[in-house]
Amino acid sequence: MTVNTSQESIMTCSSLGLYYGQVQAVKDVSFKLSSGVVSALIGPSGCGKSTLLRSFNRMNDFVEGFRLEGTIQFKGQDIYASGYDPVFLRAQVGMVFQKPNPFPNSIFKNITWGPKINGFRGDQQALVQSSLEKVGLWSEVKDRLHKPAYQLSGGQQQRLCIARTIAMQPEVILMDEPCSALDPQSTARVEELILELKKEYCILMVTHNMQQAKRVSDQTLFMYEGTLVEHRPTRELFDSPKADLTKKYLSGVFG
Amino acid sequence: MQRHGLGQNLARRNRLDRLFKAVCLTASFSCLLVLLAMLVPLVYNGLPFVDWQFLTSFPSSRVENAGVKPAIVGTFYLMAITVLVVFPLGVATAVFIEEFLPRKSVLTKLVRTNVRNLAGVPSIVFGILGMVVFVNALGFGRSLVSGGLTLALMILPIVVITACEALRSVPKSIRLAAYAVGGTRVQTVFYHVVPCALPQILTGLILGVSRAIGEAAPLILIGGLTYVAFLPENIFDSFTALPIQIYSWASRPQVEFHHLAAGAILVLLAILVLFNSVAIYLRAKYKRRW
Numbered sequence: 073m074t075v076n077t078s079q080e081s082i083m084t085c086s087s088l089g090l091y092y093g094q095v096q097a098v099k100d101v102s103f104k105l106s107s108g109v110v111s112a113l114i115g116p117s118g119c120g121k122s123t124l125l126r127s128f129n130r131m132n133d134f135v136e137g138f139r140l141e142g143t144i145q146f147k148g149q150d151i152y153a154s155g156y157d158p159v160f161l162r163a164q165v166g167m168v169f170q171k172p173n174p175f176p177n178s179i180f181k182n183i184t185w186g187p188k189i190n191g192f193r194g195d196q197q198a199l200v201q202s203s204l205e206k207v208g209l210w211s212e213v214k215d216r217l218h219k220p221a222y223q224l225s226g227g228q229q230q231r232l233c234i235a236r237t238i239a240m241q242p243e244v245i246l247m248d249e250p251c252s253a254l255d256p257q258s259t260a261r262v263e264e265l266i267l268e269l270k271k272e273y274c275i276l277m278v279t280h281n282m283q284q285a286k287r288v289s290d291q292t293l294f295m296y297e298g299t300l301v302e303h304r305p306t307r308e309l310f311d312s313p314k315a316d317l318t319k320k321y322l323s324g325v326f327g
Numbered sequence: 328m329q330r331h332g333l334g335q336n337l338a339r340r341n342r343l344d345r346l347f348k349a350v351c352l353t354a355s356f357s358c359l360l361v362l363l364a365m366l367v368p369l370v371y372n373g374l375p376f377v378d379w380q381f382l383t384s385f386p387s388s389r390v391e392n393a394g395v396k397p398a399i400v401g402t403f404y405l406m407a408i409t410v411l412v413v414f415p416l417g418v419a420t421a422v423f424i425e426e427f428l429p430r431k432s433v434l435t436k437l438v439r440t441n442v443r444n445l446a447g448v449p450s451i452v453f454g455i456l457g458m459v460v461f462v463n464a465l466g467f468g469r470s471l472v473s474g475g476l477t478l479a480l481m482i483l484p485i486v487v488i489t490a491c492e493a494l495r496s497v498p499k500s501i502r503l504a505a506y507a508v509g510g511t512r513v514q515t516v517f518y519h520v521v522p523c524a525l526p527q528i529l530t531g532l533i534l535g536v537s538r539a540i541g542e543a544a545p546l547i548l549i550g551g552l553t554y555v556a557f558l559p560e561n562i563f564d565s566f567t568a569l570p571i572q573i574y575s576w577a578s579r580p581q582v583e584f585h586h587l588a589a590g591a592i593l594v595l596l597a598i599l600v601l602f603n604s605v606a607i608y609l610r611a612k613y614k615r616r617w
Contacts (some may be wrong), residue, residue, distance in 0.1 A: 159511050
């Protein structure tokens, strides 16, 4: 699949530099994300993938000493501009974490809390049902919606976290290695789900699993030591990597 | 190859193991022993006095007519005031320290050190504070409010410290989850972090209040009465409480009154157990897992 360049990009970052104190974690990175596209961020541990991902919904704000150069724009607005409210941003740019982290409440409340505090006044029951249906969890949990979420298996919890994210109807979903804590079966389930979700959302996912990047993503971004080495359609990048580093990484010389 | 011949000293090491285990066992039993040494004479001397008449009578100079009714009522009033004041104040302080102050700032360090030092201040000093501030300056007089507020201030540091630890033990992933679906800081804290920490916060509250209801010194200082022939009608009335009553009886020369004091101590212990069970029940009820 090729990038539809005519399509308007939802998120763009340009000349992005990210710092933790004196340490520069990401150097001069620029790229664009569009709706309906799954982009995978790959690269060896410590290359700055997660840092980069977390700067897109301003989760790095909670890390002391975090600093940013360059700009990230969401729908044409600079999300780090002084008047921009990060809470407003996070209501539209959802995030799924590495380890499933449902709230210690019922399945139902896990889904309704975010929309409710952000002003959702519609039918909660319908919202819960549609969100759970989208992640294929409805039939498994419809009889125990008011039971604690921690009673679910790890894979179910992660799908609940995805349901919680899409209940907000975000424009962008950020995923930080969403399958690394799951067994192969649950992983397959989540991957299917990502393919399903990309119809409606712009998805950026960090993954350690190159096969996974190959299976689910349209675009792949290869990062190395904080720089973006190569950003191309997944098929092309895996079949004929241009950069020497990408070639070595894909063939397992390092990483 | 030359081996080291390791493992030869195993018998000696095992002997040491057994010895250490015995020492620890003795240590833990000595605590129990102390408790027993305290309880046995109390029960032996005091229990015969604890009956319905004892619980429902006013104090009297005649041993057979004396009772602890006003002291029980006073203690319950004090507990209620203390809990109502210390819980919101303690939780709010802890939330401010843990969730709103920047981790490493000078102000944070100052507040933390301050709270820790306050926890070590002797109770009588809080009594003096209560007398100066609540009884005199604010004009609450020698009343239940003055007593309750003084006790609340006394246990505030314990409650704050345990609440801080409780808040810190809530996994970061839950906060991040709340922020990620568009929660503000206050929403994240009050919908998720505090409820998760609540069981542990309650533990701190139990510890604090248990200490407060056994305190005689600050109450005597702010003027809790030792002989009360009426029940307080509102929180601005003068009062007595179990520890004061116990102190007063125990300091009399007649041995019968010492037995009355033992009886009152048993009542105090019973209230303590009752209070703790309620708190433990609440703690179990609000316990969450993640």
